[in-house]
Amino acid sequence: MYFDFMDDYAKVIIWLVLSVSTATLSYFVYRVVSKIKKERDKKNFADHRYVIGSAIVNMERAIVYEDDASFRFFARYAIRACLDMGKSYPPNEPSVENIRERLIQKQFEESLIEKVLRIYSLETLPEDSQEWQNIFKDTHKIVKALLK
Numbered sequence: 001m002y003f004d005f006m007d008d009y010a011k012v013i014i015w016l017v018l019s020v021s022t023a024t025l026s027y028f029v030y031r032v033v034s035k036i037k038k039e040r041d042k043k044n045f046a047d048h049r050y051v052i053g054s055a056i057v058n059m060e061r062a063i064v065y066e067d068d069a070s071f072r073f074f075a076r077y078a079i080r081a082c083l084d085m086g087k088s089y090p091p092n093e094p095s096v097e098n099i100r101e102r103l104i105q106k107q108f109e110e111s112l113i114e115k116v117l118r119i120y121s122l123e124t125l126p127e128d129s130q131e132w133q134n135i136f137k138d139t140h141k142i143v144k145a146l147l148k
Helices: 002-046 048-065 068-082 096-105 110-120 129-147
Strands: none
Touching: 048 068, 048 129, 068 110, 068 129, 096 110, 110 129
């Protein structure tokens, strides 16, 4: 009987030791992985093209979910990022006139300026999803032109 009690007691101690060591190991692995991920994200978001690309991807997602507010936000965000104005968010985002001034300052063609301003100043999107696709394609072309 004495040995049965010791076996149960030893099992509990082993179980406790393994649980605590597993939890401790998991915590340290989590900290290391989190630190690596944070450094990678900091490096990626410092890359201008990564930020613009993520805005384009988010526009595609907004099309799928038919979320016009997000679609318009990311279209404007991509344009601002191309013009080095990416750190401004609503309600403090630049006006259409500020965008026009920046485009003129960077000496873009008038036709491109008008396309950019048309997309930047959209208040609502059409009901037809094909129109969203056309706006998305135009935004994609604009981003390519602005990054040259």
